[in-house]
Amino acid sequence: MITGDELQSRIRAMQALLKEQQLDGALFIFPIDVYYFSATRQNGALWMPVEGTPTLLIRKSYERARRESPLSDIRPFPSSREFPGVIPETATRIGMTFDVVPVQQRDYYARLLAGREFVDISPFNRQLRSVKSPAELEMLRRSGTSLSAVFAEVPQFLVAGMREIDLAAEFECRLRKAGSEGYVRMRAFNQELFQGLAVSTGGPSFGFFDGAVTGRGLSNASPHGASLEVVERNTPILLDYTGVFQGYITDMTRIFVMGDLDEELKHAFDVSLSIQEMLRASLKPGAICEELFLQAAEMAAQAGLKDNFMGMPGEQARFVGHGVGLELDEFPVLAQGFKMALQQGQTVAIEPKFVFPEKGVIGIENTFAVTAEGGDKLTELPDNIVFM
Amino acid sequence: MITGDELQSRIRAMQALLKEQQLDGALFIFPIDVYYFSATRQNGALWMPVEGTPTLLIRKSYERARRESPLSDIRPFPSSREFPGVIPETATRIGMTFDVVPVQQRDYYARLLAGREFVDISPFNRQLRSVKSPAELEMLRRSGTSLSAVFAEVPQFLVAGMREIDLAAEFECRLRKAGSEGYVRMRAFNQELFQGLAVSTGGPSFGFFDGAVTGRGLSNASPHGASLEVVERNTPILLDYTGVFQGYITDMTRIFVMGDLDEELKHAFDVSLSIQEMLRASLKPGAICEELFLQAAEMAAQAGLKDNFMGMPGEQARFVGHGVGLELDEFPVLAQGFKMALQQGQTVAIEPKFVFPEKGVIGIENTFAVTAEGGDKLTELPDNIVFM
Numbered sequence: 001m002i003t004g005d006e007l008q009s010r011i012r013a014m015q016a017l018l019k020e021q022q023l024d025g026a027l028f029i030f031p032i033d034v035y036y037f038s039a040t041r042q043n044g045a046l047w048m049p050v051e052g053t054p055t056l057l058i059r060k061s062y063e064r065a066r067r068e069s070p071l072s073d074i075r076p077f078p079s080s081r082e083f084p085g086v087i088p089e090t091a092t093r094i095g096m097t098f099d100v101v102p103v104q105q106r107d108y109y110a111r112l113l114a115g116r117e118f119v120d121i122s123p124f125n126r127q128l129r130s131v132k133s134p135a136e137l138e139m140l141r142r143s144g145t146s147l148s149a150v151f152a153e154v155p156q157f158l159v160a161g162m163r164e165i166d167l168a169a170e171f172e173c174r175l176r177k178a179g180s181e182g183y184v185r186m187r188a189f190n191q192e193l194f195q196g197l198a199v200s201t202g203g204p205s206f207g208f209f210d211g212a213v214t215g216r217g218l219s220n221a222s223p224h225g226a227s228l229e230v231v232e233r234n235t236p237i238l239l240d241y242t243g244v245f246q247g248y249i250t251d252m253t254r255i256f257v258m259g260d261l262d263e264e265l266k267h268a269f270d271v272s273l274s275i276q277e278m279l280r281a282s283l284k285p286g287a288i289c290e291e292l293f294l295q296a297a298e299m300a301a302q303a304g305l306k307d308n309f310m311g312m313p314g315e316q317a318r319f320v321g322h323g324v325g326l327e328l329d330e331f332p333v334l335a336q337g338f339k340m341a342l343q344q345g346q347t348v349a350i351e352p353k354f355v356f357p358e359k360g361v362i363g364i365e366n367t368f369a370v371t372a373e374g375g376d377k378l379t380e381l382p383d384n385i386v387f388m
Numbered sequence: 389m390i391t392g393d394e395l396q397s398r399i400r401a402m403q404a405l406l407k408e409q410q411l412d413g414a415l416f417i418f419p420i421d422v423y424y425f426s427a428t429r430q431n432g433a434l435w436m437p438v439e440g441t442p443t444l445l446i447r448k449s450y451e452r453a454r455r456e457s458p459l460s461d462i463r464p465f466p467s468s469r470e471f472p473g474v475i476p477e478t479a480t481r482i483g484m485t486f487d488v489v490p491v492q493q494r495d496y497y498a499r500l501l502a503g504r505e506f507v508d509i510s511p512f513n514r515q516l517r518s519v520k521s522p523a524e525l526e527m528l529r530r531s532g533t534s535l536s537a538v539f540a541e542v543p544q545f546l547v548a549g550m551r552e553i554d555l556a557a558e559f560e561c562r563l564r565k566a567g568s569e570g571y572v573r574m575r576a577f578n579q580e581l582f583q584g585l586a587v588s589t590g591g592p593s594f595g596f597f598d599g600a601v602t603g604r605g606l607s608n609a610s611p612h613g614a615s616l617e618v619v620e621r622n623t624p625i626l627l628d629y630t631g632v633f634q635g636y637i638t639d640m641t642r643i644f645v646m647g648d649l650d651e652e653l654k655h656a657f658d659v660s661l662s663i664q665e666m667l668r669a670s671l672k673p674g675a676i677c678e679e680l681f682l683q684a685a686e687m688a689a690q691a692g693l694k695d696n697f698m699g700m701p702g703e704q705a706r707f708v709g710h711g712v713g714l715e716l717d718e719f720p721v722l723a724q725g726f727k728m729a730l731q732q733g734q735t736v737a738i739e740p741k742f743v744f745p746e747k748g749v750i751g752i753e754n755t756f757a758v759t760a761e762g763g764d765k766l767t768e769l770p771d772n773i774v775f776m
Contacts, residue, residue, distance in 0.1 A: 001608070031578050031596075041609055043578050043596040061594035061602075061703055068608045098491035103484075104510065105577055106491050120492065169564035176557035181610035182582040189493055190419050190431050194570040206449035208419075208431040214449075220389070220456045221429055221635025221714070222569035247609025315449055326609070 001246060002039040004070035006135055010037055010128075011054060017124045018050045018095060025049040025087070026095035026121055029105060032185055032326050033097055035247070036129060040068035044077055047087055055086055083112045095121035100187060126187075130323050130331035131345045136248065137369055140325070140347055144250040144367055144378035147243030150174045151254050151381055154239065155388055158256055161230060165218065168198035168226035171239060181244040185327045193328060194225055196241030202227035203238055203361035204312060210329075212310040212317050212353035213240060213361045234259040236360040236385075240351075242328060249324050251349035252379040253365030256386045265362050268354040269385060271303040272363040275352035276383070279321065279334070283348060283368050283375035289338040296320040296334070296352060308354040321350040324367055346370045347378065389634060390427040392458035394523055398425055398516075399442060405512050406438045406483060413437040413475070414483035414509055417493060420573055420714050421485055423635070424517060428456035432465055435475055443474055471500045483509035488575060514575075518711050518719035519733045524636065525757055528713070528735055532638040532755055532766035535631030538562045539642050539769055542627065543776055546644055549618060553606065556586035556614035559627060569632040573715045581716060582613055584629030590615035591626055591749035592700060598717075600698040600705050600741035601626060601749045622647040624748040624773075628739075630716060637712050639737035640767040641753030644774045653750050656742040657773060659691040660751040663740035664771070667709065667722070671736060671756050671763035677726040684708040684722070684740060696742040709738040712755055734758045735766065 014037065018026055028034050028046040034056075035041040037048065042065040044058035058065040059077040066074055078086055087094075094113070096106060099122035110118060132140065150171065157170045172195050176182060184193050191210060197203075199215040207214025209224050216227035231237050240253040255269065275296045282292055297320070300309035310317040318337075323330030324347050332340055332348065342348075348370065353363025364383050368375030402425065406414055416422050416434040422444075423429040425436065430453040432446035446453040447465040454462055466474055475482075482501070484494060487510035498506060520528065538559065545558045560583050564570060572581050579598060585591075587603040595602025597612050604615035619625050628641040643657065663684045670680055685708070688697035698705040706725075711718030712735050720728055720736065730736075736758065741751025752771050756763030 029578075031580070035609060039608060041596065041611055060596055060598070061700075063700075063703070064594040064596075064611065068611075096491075098495070101491055102577055103486035103489055103491055103494050104508065107486070122492065165567065166565055169561045172564060172570075173557045173561035176560060177554055179553065179606055179616070181606050182560075183580055183610060185580075189490055190417075192419070192571055192573075206452040208429065208448055208452075210448070218567055218569050219634045220427060221423060222571060222632070223429055223452065223456075228567070244610070246607045312449075312451075315451070 001139070002135065006133055007037065007039060007070055009133070011048065013128055014048060015050055017128060021095070021119070021121070023050060023093045023095045023119060023121070024091035027109060028097065030097055030100045033125065036326060038069045038071050040065045049088070049091065057086065080112055087113060091116065093117050093119055095119050097122045097125050126331045129325060131343050132325060132347055133345070136325065137345065137347070139246045139248040140250060140367070140369070141378050143243050143245040143248045145380065146178045146180070146245055147241065147250050147252060148379050148381040150178055151239065151252065154256055155386060158237065158388065160233065160258055163228050163230050164198050164200060164202050164226035165228055167231060167237070171198060171241060175241065175243065179245055181247070184242050184244060184249060186329050187327045188329050191329065196225070196239070198226045198239050199361065200229065200231040200235050200237045201360070202229040204355050204357045206312050206315060210317060212351065212355060212363065213238060234261065236261065236265060236362045238361050240365060247326050249326070249328050250367040250379055251324055251328065251365060252367060253351060253353070253363060254381070254386065255362055256388060258388050260387070261385070262359055265356065265359055268305055268308065269362050271300065271305060272352040272354065273383060275299050275320070276350055276364050276366065279350050280368060280375035283342060283370045284372060285342055285344045285370060287342045289332045289334050289340050289342065290336055293320050293334045293336055305354055308356055310353060312355050312357065320352055321348045323347060324349050342370045344370055344372065350375070389527070390523065394521055395425065395427060395458055399436065401516055402436060403438055405516060409483070409507070409509070411438060411481045411483045411507060411509070412479035415497060416485065418485055418488045421513065424714060426457045426459055428453045437476070437479065445474065468500055475501060479504065481505050481507055483507050485510045485513050514719045517713060519731050520713060520735055521733070524713065525733065525735070527634045527636040528638060528755070528757070529766050531631045531633040531636045533768065534566045534568070534633055535629065535638050535640060536767050536769040538566055539627065539640060542644055543774060546625065546776065548621065548646055551616050551618050552586050552588055552590050552614035553616060555619060555625070559586060559629060563629065563631065567633055569635070572630050572632060572637060574717050575715045576717050579717065584613070584627070586614045586627050587749065588617065588619040588623050588625045589748070590617040592743050592745045594700050594703060598705060600739065600743060600751065601628060622649065624649065624653060624750045626749050628753060635714050637714070637716050638755040638767055639712055639716065639753060640755060641739060641741070641751060642769070642774065643750055644776060646776050648775070649773070650747055653744065653747055656693055656696065657750050659688065659693060660740040660742065661771060663687050663708070664738055664752050664754065667738045668756060668763035671730060671758045672760060673730055673732045673758060675730045677720050677722050677728050677730065678724055681706070681708050681722045681724055693742055696744055698741060700743050700745065708740055709736045711735060712737050730758045732758055732760065738763070
């Protein structure tokens, strides 16, 4: 799937960035960082010198890492005494991804490599990974296709009297049978997500999750997603789910209705489609993320939906799209304060949504690739509300 | 569920430990640490002075945190300028859980609170949480009962021709409908788990996971759990699943067989039952964790199964049980090197298992509470292999 050539080009790109930052190398220990550069998610660390061949050190499973990774230098994880021998003494400035590495881990390696300086490389690590190769785009496209197929089946199992959790369980069952890996990786501290949300009357809830819709969840310990509430007629039923295939995450949302919908909600849905279309057309290299968010917010305001846009009143999210890939919250973010320009090959989930505390939640979400012609939709399925 | 009195007693216990360590307080920012002391898993931080009332600072959702937490002092998260005002200047030594707090987060708070010393309190934080209150034991018992009920249904949906992933999907569907929250929290760096494992021929695999059985998984990115292999007749089908109810995790394993089993596997299963019974009888306050592991390993060796005990040859796990609660990998660990004595009210998943690379994986797992009379089984279901 991930060839040696592809890995070499990822490694060369990172090495160029390390050089720019005047670093002598980087020590990757976070599993998905190691995976990106080695093609194996076994437990270990990757030493990447600023020039030359990286060394993959594996705690468990060495057997499996050797089978999976095309890297040439793979070794069993050394003892603490031998560890410093792996990293040349000339390497005095070493990069690490401090956004995800716990203090205990950093301190452990700082003791092993006493006298070296550790430097945070999180921002440019995320920046690098945000741009997908053709092979990654192909995996994301397949992920989107598989996820879309499960969405297409919803009318076969959505029935009156179900609780949100029953709907979630039926959706997740089909998603897993389609091969979704279930475990959705998020990078941001303090965020966590199960596979997605199935929410109706429980949808308009306050919550910790950085998103427009949080859902009530099953308890105060897991206050997110489906609840025990029964899905009701004439109320939007929102399914916001991720598919995880070969590690690559796509994200989409569709609305289902048993019966009919209030005009205000139908109007809001149409606005979400217009915003999506504006953003899709703008998903070109060079577009500034923040500007796209501000344009979307302006369209919501023009439509009289400022207070409903992207969340519960007082807790509205300040973004309308987020990068996806090996993690659900990759760069770029179409958000206030995010002034980066889009690049060819980035993949973004666009999700204009509206929350009406008394009426429900509504909106659309698809995953797109950034191209010179605008967003290329990876989650091919009609966008319409499915009335049943 | 979690009363104000219960929180007060948790807080007093932590404050006593902070005092012992000559700390002026602790700043909890990891979500499950905040939840344990506040009863709300919203996004924020908990300042706990060594004496007096803690302050809960909430980023999102303040609304929901106020509804859920019985704490008296709950405030919206302050600006960086106001933050130092929340923590008295006299607090110069501040505890933090460095096992899970990323470097970036620690550095952020260290800048806000310049001049203060931050000290790792991970070990005694884990130690404190390992002992469950009567209310927690009741929640764990309910978690075990709900999980057991799903295991009891397996013969209704396990059929020939299924792939491991189909079996996983059907099990998970019922588990979710029973109210399991799905998201299984693990504390250890570099570990991650979906809801559990459904493995048969794919069972005897190498893998990163710290456990006896890892499974092949669906890809190199998610190399754990069910695979696309079809479950076979006359081969053990192992289901190892967690239930997560009100945040509290129980863990159990049962074996199902379509047809009959090889005598060596039946023998190994009987040995796993004997080991479980020895450990159950020993789960009393004062028993030393390491000794229990060594006794279990000795029983396996006496039975001629040393090389099969707890993992693939060369990658055998050095534990036979682990604490469970809000996280799957709590203290205590029945492991080599873990010299702590058991305490009344700890809860431990005991899982003696054997791996035969050519034949399959077999064993048992139940969750027990430590009592003066030995382990009290929280996952009530017969232990036998279910032949179909």
